[in-house]
Amino acid sequence: MKPRILLLIVFLALTACKREQKKSPSETVSISNHVQLKEESGNVHIQSGNFSYDFKQNQLPFKKIILLNASMAGYISELEAENLVIGVASPEYIYSDKIQSLLKEGEIQNVGNEQKYDVEKILSLKPDAIFTNHIASFDNTYKLLKDNGIQVVFLDEYMEQKPLEKTAYIKLFGKLFGKDKQAVAKYEEIEKNYNQLKHLALQAxxxxxxxxxxxxxxxxxxxxxxxxxxxxxxxxxxxxxxxxxxxxxxxxxxxxxxxxxxxxxxxxxxxxxxxxxxxxxxxxxxxxxxxxxxxxxxxxxxxxxxxxxxxxxxxxxxxxxxxxxxxxxxxxxxxxxxxxxxxxxxxx
Missing domain, CATH: 3.40.50.1980 (Nitrogenase molybdenum iron protein domain)
Structure with missing residues (x-):
């Protein structure tokens, strides 16, 4: 009987370990050489260049965001997440018809431009996060926003030199917006298209x-x-x-x-x-x-x-x-x- 009891104890211990692993999954996703993303127990850690971010499970997905760069609007549109945007800077540079329509309807606010951001309006909007490229001359503004409890996320996608790695930022936005599957599917579709086109070009x-x-x-x-x-x-x-x-x-x-x-x-x-x-x-x-x-x-x-x-x-x-x-x-x-x-x- 004793060997059977020992086997039962070992089996239960292994099962408990497996259950514990399921409760605390850990996954690191390399977006590019500049950006890495790690998820553990529902919490998300992002390393973007010299900047690190830790988001707790109860902070995600973001429901209200502000964009200070028009280039990031492309990711928002691909994920059909325009309804999450409550503010943009320099709206005249944004091409998206949906975002322009929401601006006209007052659902999205103009929060200034790269000469001067409207800090008071940004604070009044109470966004979950602001996405922008890091501009050193605005460090005082960033500090003021952070001191008022607003999360500023720096993503320098313009520095990416491999086309598909720039595309891959959509997976990061998908994770933060609760659109993981949609983001991964979109990336894989673009990646497949890109590689097929690259192969086609070799036939020239x-x-x-x-x-x-x-x-x-x-x-x-x-x-x-x-x-x-x-x-x-x-x-x-x-x-x-x-x-x-x-x-x-x-x-x-x-x-x-x-x-x-x-x-x-x-x-x-x-x-x-x-x-x-x-x-x-x-x-x-x-x-x-x-x-x-x-x-x-x-x-x-x-x-x-x-x-x-x-x-x-x-x-x-x-x-x-x-x-x-x-x-x-x-x-x-x-x-x-x-x-x-x-x-x-x-x-x-």
């Missing part, structure tokens, strides 16, 4: 050479070779003129330096928000010396633009698959014969 017979961005004054600010733009170009199976560069930020060059590299360029992308080549030339006559200006194709990011709002910087932040699809359509139109550009537009 040619790999064209590409130039990006434009000049400001006498300086050309080109995306570094490890930036998101460079990654998109590579994934679209094209040859970026700075592909061997190792920078994750803009690289400054003179026109002469760009000219020396641009002889074989066939496509010029992200060339600002110009309305025509004539207008572009009026702002910078030296462009006429470039072969791509005279014989190639130039594309601007104004396919979805309304006044000051541009959806490339909103939904385009999340929909990396559609951005990649645009670039593939530009570089290899034969691979997507029926597709119409979403965010890009050819300059005439």
């Amino acid at each position: 017979k040619e790999r064209p050479t590409v130039l990006a961005n434009e000049m400001y004054g006498d300086i050309w600010y080109l995306p570094g070779g490890k930036t998101s733009v460079a990654n998109f170009i590579s994934d679209a199976n094209a040859n970026y003129i700075l592909k061997n560069n190792a920078e994750e930020k803009a690289v400054t060059m003179s026109f002469e330096e760009v000219f020396a590299k641009a002889d074989q360029v066939q496509y010029w992308i992200n060339a600002g928000n110009h309305i025509s080549k004539k207008e572009m030339l009026g702002m910078n006559p030296v462009y006429s010396k470039l072969n791509v200006f005279n014989q190639g194709k130039i594309y601007v990011i104004t396919g979805k633009e309304k006044a000051k709002a541009n959806d490339f910087f909103e939904s385009g932040v999340v929909r990396s698959d559609l951005v990649l699809k645009d670039y593939i359509k530009i570089f290899h139109p034969e691979l997507l014969p029926d597709y119409q550009l979403t965010y890009m537009k050819e300059l005439q």
Whole structure:
């Protein structure tokens, strides 16, 4: 009998351990190199760059939030969580029709802009959390908000250089809004689309050479070779003129330096928000010396633009698959014969 009793005790102990594990699950989700998320017993820990956040189970999901950056509205729209937004800064830069409609109805309040936030209005709205990029010059404002019990969450998604890692922030928002399954499903859908498009691009017979961005004054600010733009170009199976560069930020060059590299360029992308080549030339006559200006194709990011709002910087932040699809359509139109550009537009 004794061996049976011992077996029963061991079995009960193991069962108790399993039950305890179920009560206290621990899961770490790596959103990107900049952001990690860990959930334990319903509590959520977030590490975002140099900032850490711990949210208790009774604090989530958030019901009232404020956005201080238009780029974050893209994640909100993809999760159909616009009803959670009670305030936004610089609403003129937000493209979302739903958010604009809620602004007109007074359901969402204008809380200022990056020159000056309306702290009194923010405090009166009593949000569960404010989402923003960290701007050092506003540290005093952030401290004032925190001292009044308002949670300020810094998410610097603009620093992400791998397109799908930028998309993955939707999983973080899903966790905080109680929309986990919807967020994961949306991410997996975009990831699948992206990888299928990347594979499609490899079927192209040619790999064209590409130039990006434009000049400001006498300086050309080109995306570094490890930036998101460079990654998109590579994934679209094209040859970026700075592909061997190792920078994750803009690289400054003179026109002469760009000219020396641009002889074989066939496509010029992200060339600002110009309305025509004539207008572009009026702002910078030296462009006429470039072969791509005279014989190639130039594309601007104004396919979805309304006044000051541009959806490339909103939904385009999340929909990396559609951005990649645009670039593939530009570089290899034969691979997507029926597709119409979403965010890009050819300059005439």
